[in-house]
Amino acid sequence: MAEQEEKKDLLPDLELDLGEEKILTEKHLKILEAAVRVFSEKGFSASRTSEVAKEAGVSEGTIFNYFKTKKDLLRGLLVPLTARVLRPFVLAGIEKVLNGSKDRELADVLRDLMVDRSRLIRNNLPLVKTMAVEAAYHPELLEPIKQVLPKVVELATAFVREEQQRGNFREDIDPTRAMRVFMSMVFGYVLMSETLGDVFSFEEEEKEIDLILDLYLNGVQVKK
Amino acid sequence: MAEQEEKKDLLPDLELDLGEEKILTEKHLKILEAAVRVFSEKGFSASRTSEVAKEAGVSEGTIFNYFKTKKDLLRGLLVPLTARVLRPFVLAGIEKVLNGSKDRELADVLRDLMVDRSRLIRNNLPLVKTMAVEAAYHPELLEPIKQVLPKVVELATAFVREEQQRGNFREDIDPTRAMRVFMSMVFGYVLMSETLGDVFSFEEEEKEIDLILDLYLNGVQVKK
Amino acid sequence: MAEQEEKKDLLPDLELDLGEEKILTEKHLKILEAAVRVFSEKGFSASRTSEVAKEAGVSEGTIFNYFKTKKDLLRGLLVPLTARVLRPFVLAGIEKVLNGSKDRELADVLRDLMVDRSRLIRNNLPLVKTMAVEAAYHPELLEPIKQVLPKVVELATAFVREEQQRGNFREDIDPTRAMRVFMSMVFGYVLMSETLGDVFSFEEEEKEIDLILDLYLNGVQVKK
Amino acid sequence: MAEQEEKKDLLPDLELDLGEEKILTEKHLKILEAAVRVFSEKGFSASRTSEVAKEAGVSEGTIFNYFKTKKDLLRGLLVPLTARVLRPFVLAGIEKVLNGSKDRELADVLRDLMVDRSRLIRNNLPLVKTMAVEAAYHPELLEPIKQVLPKVVELATAFVREEQQRGNFREDIDPTRAMRVFMSMVFGYVLMSETLGDVFSFEEEEKEIDLILDLYLNGVQVKK
DNA sequence: TATGAATGAGACTTCATTCAT
DNA sequence: TATGAATGAAGTCTCATTCAT
Missing domain, CATH: 1.10.357.10 (Tetracycline Repressor, domain 2)
Structure with missing residues (x-):
């Protein structure tokens, strides 16, 4: 799509954010997706990292390899x-x-x-x-x-x-x-x-x- | 206000709920007000009953004389x-x-x-x-x-x-x-x-x- | 009963304990009876003074007018x-x-x-x-x-x-x-x-x- | 002992319970042993999980990794x-x-x-x-x-x-x-x-x- | 890198006891 | 004397986070 190119030029400053997404490893992404599911159901504070881990199919420790704290996961x-x-x-x-x-x-x-x-x-x-x-x-x-x-x-x-x-x-x-x-x-x-x-x-x-x-x-x- | 009387006749079934409010003791009310303040600032889950107690000027135990659980306080x-x-x-x-x-x-x-x-x-x-x-x-x-x-x-x-x-x-x-x-x-x-x-x-x-x-x-x- | 007299003479040292019982006021006795019922059902530690009070038909405070502590109630x-x-x-x-x-x-x-x-x-x-x-x-x-x-x-x-x-x-x-x-x-x-x-x-x-x-x-x- | 073999044949259905015991990890066992000591001294209700933990040489939280509740520990x-x-x-x-x-x-x-x-x-x-x-x-x-x-x-x-x-x-x-x-x-x-x-x-x-x-x-x- | 057992601070909640009425 | 609201120390349990493997 030629239009796509054109659009990107108009928003060069947002480019980086989008680009970053490509860096996400598969596991990184899985954790984020699991976080959305869990957080949206119970709210951030009432959600448990253990549940995010289970939902993401990783161990609880792994989450903290990607996100320093639970709040960091929210920021993610x-x-x-x-x-x-x-x-x-x-x-x-x-x-x-x-x-x-x-x-x-x-x-x-x-x-x-x-x-x-x-x-x-x-x-x-x-x-x-x-x-x-x-x-x-x-x-x-x-x-x-x-x-x-x-x-x-x-x-x-x-x-x-x-x-x-x-x-x-x-x-x-x-x-x-x-x-x-x-x-x-x-x-x-x-x-x-x-x-x-x-x-x-x-x-x-x-x-x-x-x-x-x-x-x-x-x-x-x-x-x- | 004569109008007040007129209105009440129109909603006799809701009258009771309002009446109930008068039963609330002073301490009961103080706790509820403190709960609103604290909950609205941090959200329910992230709020601490200890903080509600301090804000209400009562001991933490007193809260649970009025509300069986923290969730009950929310319902309150x-x-x-x-x-x-x-x-x-x-x-x-x-x-x-x-x-x-x-x-x-x-x-x-x-x-x-x-x-x-x-x-x-x-x-x-x-x-x-x-x-x-x-x-x-x-x-x-x-x-x-x-x-x-x-x-x-x-x-x-x-x-x-x-x-x-x-x-x-x-x-x-x-x-x-x-x-x-x-x-x-x-x-x-x-x-x-x-x-x-x-x-x-x-x-x-x-x-x-x-x-x-x-x-x-x-x-x-x-x-x- | 003449026998009664005879027996008492044989056990003069136990006399006092029995005599004490007569001093018990009605409320004192009610509390003790309630305590037996509650304690025997849940055990001493798992029993609540509030439940003893309810069972005895007195307020919780009253129990502590008769017995200084919960343990005292057991001794009673x-x-x-x-x-x-x-x-x-x-x-x-x-x-x-x-x-x-x-x-x-x-x-x-x-x-x-x-x-x-x-x-x-x-x-x-x-x-x-x-x-x-x-x-x-x-x-x-x-x-x-x-x-x-x-x-x-x-x-x-x-x-x-x-x-x-x-x-x-x-x-x-x-x-x-x-x-x-x-x-x-x-x-x-x-x-x-x-x-x-x-x-x-x-x-x-x-x-x-x-x-x-x-x-x-x-x-x-x-x-x- | 040849007799041992003979006995086992007579009670094949109870065999499994005993076998299960071997699954217990060392910490699991330590907690159970500590629980017996503490419970037998003060009774279940009067015992504190903190004391069981100290006696077992683990942190209090660890107990609850093995037993969901204190009562579960008793059942254990x-x-x-x-x-x-x-x-x-x-x-x-x-x-x-x-x-x-x-x-x-x-x-x-x-x-x-x-x-x-x-x-x-x-x-x-x-x-x-x-x-x-x-x-x-x-x-x-x-x-x-x-x-x-x-x-x-x-x-x-x-x-x-x-x-x-x-x-x-x-x-x-x-x-x-x-x-x-x-x-x-x-x-x-x-x-x-x-x-x-x-x-x-x-x-x-x-x-x-x-x-x-x-x-x-x-x-x-x-x-x- | 991924794991998950272990941690321990701190949360909610209970309850014996006090005390003003 | 009887009450019961208030207390607060202490209990059970949770959970984010760490770390040895």
């Missing part, structure tokens, strides 16, 4: 989080923004964004859940996100501004804020459907997303 | 959660719906809802945070919420339907879904402003809320 | 043990020896001894069990028994010697030893029937006792 | 009890019965039985004492004994019956009962000599046993 999850979730989030965002907005409807662009974003989150839910929860208690975990986020905001802002110039987006709305609300909706949707799904009986994802988008674009109020 | 937080957050959530909702919608603008009603809801959450943030996070690992904790929620949904739906009949709300939107999106926005807003506040630099609450409401009511798109 | 059981078991053991022994041996068969005297002895033990089994077991770990509990025992041995010896003079008892047997074996048989019988009763299927007490006595008197071997 | 004593006491009891019994009774006097056979039985008990007194006392409070502990006991009874009965046919044993006595009384005497003797030894001043074991046997065989009564 940042690598796959960045590689699998955060980076694609950014990359794909750029791709959509660059390619999509030229000739496609605003609604279609946003829908695609929502669909594959929520799919991305859902596919890595254990990882996301673990990091989201633990970030509440170990703020340093948010660091990498805080470094990436401004870039996302900047790109998003640029996108909104472009749309405003094309007359597709209300001029009186601050672009940053507009994106923030959009993201809140996506997060809120995924969160609620996951935790309260059985109460709310969420139906087919696509329909739900369509509605959210409709509301976002048109509002609920009848114009008089 | 449900009482204040219900009394302070959940129940007012419902009560105030009814009040707003019954009184406000008669003669006030839809926008004003929703704004008031958002403002005092997000204030309610923010004022009890440690409690809400603790329960929200731990609910991910101890699903029983969600039970009381799951019992109240349908009532909230029902009332909200009725409210939306009424607005639709008055011609204030788009007819083509399912009322339940509409409320769900609204709630997602509120939650998403509080969540993001709390966790990523320093990145996003959220400004005065009122302005932000006004924007969210504006988007919810009117959408972002320029109508053509 | 010596009073009823002496009054109800040990003293009757001695008294009745004397009575039987003095009255019975004159004109009754040796076999009848011994049978009566065994029957009411084993009944005495069985009726106070919880008490006896508790003291027997705990004596293994708190040797001072055996003191009162060690003070009474020599007297019993002395009397028993005199009895045997008398029987030997009448030609009812083998002359070549040391009287003390003979009694010791007899007592071993009684204890052994009660012990085994209580602990292994369901395996051994002990039948009617009387029959079993008759056999033991028969063996004791006649042996198992066919004389050639 | 059943293995050596079975291996060292119970099984030899059965094996030796058979040996004596099969080899001895052919050409030896009944008295000699029984004397040998008593001598090495009481020696066996005495050599393992702490173990036997602990299990005997705790069995009163944890009846499960008696299970293995209850499984072996019927076999012992059966063998003993056969032995008595054989002696009866040879004319050495009174025909009018139920064999099972006869053995039961014999066992009571052995237990009673060991028990009393251990707990009340200083009062009774038990002399040389052999003499005492000879007397007990004499009484058992010939009774105390002069035949007229």
